[in-house]
Amino acid sequence: MSSLVPAHQHPLLYAIFVRVWLHELSRAAKARVTLASVPDAALDRLAALGVDYVHLMGVWTLGEEGRRRSLTDPDLRAEYDRVLPDWTEADVAGSPFAVARYEVNPAFGGDAGLADLRRRLAARGIGIILDFVPNHVARDHHWVAEKPELFIAGDDGAPLSGRDPYIPPWPDTAQLDYRLAATRAASVEALRGVASRCDGVRCDMAMLVLDDVFRRTWSKRPPTERKAEATGEFWAEAIDAVRRDHPSFVFIAEAFWDLEWRLQMLGFDYTFDKSLYDRLSHASASSVRGHLAATPDYQRRSVRFIEHHDEPRIAAVLPPDRRRAAEFIAATVPGMRFIHHGQLEGRTVRASLHLARAPEEPVDQACLAFHERLLAAVRRPILRTGSFATLTARGPGADAFVAYRWEPLPACGAPRSAAPLVAVINFAPSRSGCRIPLDIAGIAGRKVLLADLMTGNEHPRDGDELVDLSRGLGVELPAYGIHLFEIRR
Structure with missing residues (x-):
């Protein structure tokens, strides 16, 4: 099955924490729901929102060791008390990123259930993105017993825990050794198995297995003697191997430390844009404008988000006016637009990654209505295939504004039938x-x-005035106010 969205478009990705989603659907249906029995209404809603890909986070089989650690860790238990006060031990499932097998969890309906859901989503023009965790596996992953030579071992011979060089190790994981050719070969085969089940992958902490990053992280632990060492970059090898069988397969990298461009050059279609998230959450209009001045190719390959599973719910940390402005920008600039399950409804509690359910929250109807208007606008073809450019505001209040436009970019000789769009945001308090x-x-x-398109208001203007460098489009907006003008002749 090939990618459903042409590479030159700017797709919409909807991210779902599967175990929480299935629990919510089961509660509504008053019966157990698996991937194979997700109601048509839930899939139709995704299609109506204009979703191109669904990221199904946490479908893989986990081990008992991870769950045991999730049950006994005092910090995690404090987290459970905070986010789900009525939690029980039955709710604890373990981290979805401590994978014991790249097989769909039997409780979710197994590989057959995923295949059925994939077929039903494809009928609606929606592809599936799944997780691939390259750096480590669960401590009770079958490779630990079958292929211990693939891991970095401690002084006692047991695998060390997976880690990022800047934070404490993840104790429920076992660290793979990407300096070894055998480890890379095994990981490529695992990735090829994942690719046979979906239309793309989100690669967790993808920068950790860049060759120089990995060797620097583990410089004090030399690779196993008498084992062939790898050369070059794992991602170049892995992406080429998958695309020999799946030419349109989509690769998305979770990445930090300003390594996004490097991963894009290795073949990733998209990299997470944490910098834009930080600017929209904490910085000024000038900071956002500076970020949007990046090269078009970099922007087109960026995943634009304002919340996801590792960050607080945006409704809990930003006031409604700034939140709307931030969400608007993330959804209308180039790149893959990313929506987190519950974001549209204004949820405020971030689900624990170790629990199988999240607290029930009422729908924020104003938040939902805003997102429905926004996503209706984003469905316009010009926001998928048009030409993007930033605009320069003038006047005493100009520094408060972020502005940009989308123009038609037709094939040679094609009519310019789509109306241009102009976005204007007063990104100031x-x-x-x-x-x-x-x-x-x-x-x-x-x-x-x-x-x-956001208010329904219409304003007649003189085109000569709009293009005049000394006049232009005059706007006045309240704090974090938004315009999305469709320019109709």
Whole structure:
């Protein structure tokens, strides 16, 4: 099965924590729901939102060792008390990133259940993204007993825990040794097995297995003697191996430390854009503008998000006006647009990665209505295939604004039928105004109508004024106010 979205488009990815999602669906249905029995209504809703890919996080089989550690860790138990006060031991499942086998959890319906869900989603034009965790496996993964030579061992001979060089080790995992050719070969085969079940993968902490990063992290633990060492980069080898069988397979890297561009050059279609998340959450309009000045190819390959499973719920940390502005920008700039399950409804409690359910929360109807308007706008083809450029605001309040436009980019000789879009955001905590000259071809010498897709308001304007560098589009917006103008002749 090939990728469902052409590479030049800017797809919408909807991320779901599978065990929590199935629990919610089971509670609503008053019966056990597996991947094979997800109601059609739930899939139809994803299609109606314009979703291109669903990231099903945590489908793989976990081990008992991980669950045991999740039950006994005092810090985790304190987390459970905080996020799910009525939790019981039956709710504890273990981390989805301590994988014991790359086989779908039997409790979710196994590989057959996933295949059935994939077929039903594909009928709606939606592909499936699954997790691949390259750096480590569960401590009771079958390789620990079958292939102990693949791991970095401690002084006692047992595998060391997987780690990131900047944070404490993950005690429920066993660290693979990517300096060894045999480890890389085994990981490539595991990845090929994952690829046979889905349309793409999200590679957890992908930068950890870059050759120089890995060797630096484990420099005090030399590789096993008399074992052939690997050369080159694992990701180049792995991506080529998968794409020999699946040419349109999508690779997404979770990445940090300014290594995103390097991973893109190794073949990743998309890399997580944590920098934009940080700027939208904590920084100013000028910081956001600076980030959006990156090269078009880098932006097109970036995953734009404002919350995900490792970050707090955005509704819990930002006031509604700034949250809406941040979510609007993340959804309307180039790249893969990322929505986290529960974000649309304004949930405030981040689910624990170690629990099988999350607390029930009421739907924030205003938040849901905003997202439905936003995603309706994002479905416009011009936001998938158009030409993006930032715009420069002028005037005393200009520094508060982020502005950009999308223009049609038709094939040679094709008519320019799609209306351009102009996004204007006052990304500041007070009311402000500015003027923005629009470098949009075809509006000079004409009367145009600015139709705001977020409010429904319409504003007639003179095209000559809009393109004039000394005049431009005049706007005044409240704190974190938004315009998304469709320019109609």
